[in-house]
Each structure stands twice: as structure tokens, then as C-alpha cells.
Amino acid sequence: MSLQLPTYSRVKMNMFGVGRIMADSNGPQKDWYSILSANPSDDIQEIKQKYQKLILVFHPDKQRPGLSGGEAEHLLQKFIDVDQAWKILSDERSRKEYDLQLRACELKQSWPVDAHVTLDEMNWNADTECYTYSCRCGGEFILDQEDIQEAETVVCCDSCSLSIEVQKVT
Numbered sequence: 001m002s003l004q005l006p007t008y009s010r011v012k013m014n015m016f017g018v019g020r021i022m023a024d025s026n027g028p029q030k031d032w033y034s035i036l037s038a039n040p041s042d043d044i045q046e047i048k049q050k051y052q053k054l055i056l057v058f059h060p061d062k063q064r065p066g067l068s069g070g071e072a073e074h075l076l077q078k079f080i081d082v083d084q085a086w087k088i089l090s091d092e093r094s095r096k097e098y099d100l101q102l103r104a105c106e107l108k109q110s111w112p113v114d115a116h117v118t119l120d121e122m123n124w125n126a127d128t129e130c131y132t133y134s135c136r137c138g139g140e141f142i143l144d145q146e147d148i149q150e151a152e153t154v155v156c157c158d159s160c161s162l163s164i165e166v167q168k169v170t
């Protein structure tokens with residue numbers, strides 16, 4: 001008899017839970033990496049080079065005369081964004097924090113909720129003491145009995161990226 005199955009889905013589920021809380025409490029963030037035309041995998045030197053190039057392009061002193069008010073404002077906003085992006089990404093701590101938020105958002109997107117089911121729609125497996133539910137990919141959602149503490153629990157499929165939200169009460 002194997003008990004290792006629920007562990008993996010529980011880990012993913014916990015990550016999902018954390019992600020959801022973080023993404024919601026912080027609201028939508030600007031994409032600081034794309035503002036600097038950088039990638040999350042870039043090291044600090046690469047990001048610095050990109051920042052230095054962009055900050056010159058958008059610097060108010062570098063703008064050609066005769067810009068319309070709208071254009072000037074647009075460029076100023078870019079300048080402010082580039083400056084802000086660098087402030088966040090150049091600081092090791094705030095970059096790490098931002099990376100975590102980013103990952104949390106990706107996590108949320110990569111595990112879309114496929115269905116809402118109630119506990120009694122799931123199959124009880126007495127051997128493993130888990131509830132299971134078939135995913136349309138052919139995989140399974142496995143809910144460990146211990147994990148049913150809250151009214152709603154998100155469970156990830158054991159073989160694809162879908163998740164379901166399980167309601168305890170019917």
C-alpha cells in the first residue's frame with residue numbers, strides 16, 4: 001500500500017494557497033522586467049545595462065524640442081516607470097520579494113480552476129484514506145482527508161495543470 005501519493009498534491013496545493021493570498025493582497029503590479037526589456041533570469045549587470053540605456057532614452061533632458069504635451073507626458077511616465085523598475089530590481093531584497101509575487105501570479109494562472117465540486121461528488125478511497133476525482137486529462141485529483149479543514153480547498157491534478165475547488169458542505 002502506498003501513502004506517497006497525496007504528499008505531492010498537498011505541496012502544490014499549499015503553494016497555490018500562498019500564491020492566492022499574496023496576489024490578492026498586493027493587487028496588480030506593473031511588470032518591472034518588461035519595462036526594462038529584461039528577463040527574470042537576467043543578472044543584475046544585464047538589468048543595469050538595460051536600465052542605463054532606457055533611462056537615457058526617456059530622460060526629460062534628452063527629449064527633442066517641440067514635443068506635444070501628450071508625447072512629453074507619455075515619455076515622462078516611461079521615465080518614471082524605468083526609474084521605479086530599477087529601484088525595485090536593483091535591490092536584492094525588493095527584487096526577491098517581487099519575484100515571489102510574480103511566481104505567485106504565474107502559479108495562479110498556470111493552475112486554473114477547472115471545476116467546482118462538492119466532497120460527496122468525489123470518490124472515497126478507503127485504502128489511501130483520500131478522496132479522488134477524475135480529471136478530464138485522465139489524471140486524478142487527490143484530496144487527503146487531513147487536508148479537508150476549510151470549507152473550500154483547491155486541489156491540483158496529479159498529472160496536468162488543472163485544479164478543482166472542493167466544497168466541504170453540500
Ligand SMILES: [Zn+2]
Pocket residue numbers: 135136137138139140157158159160161162
Ligand atoms: Zn488533469
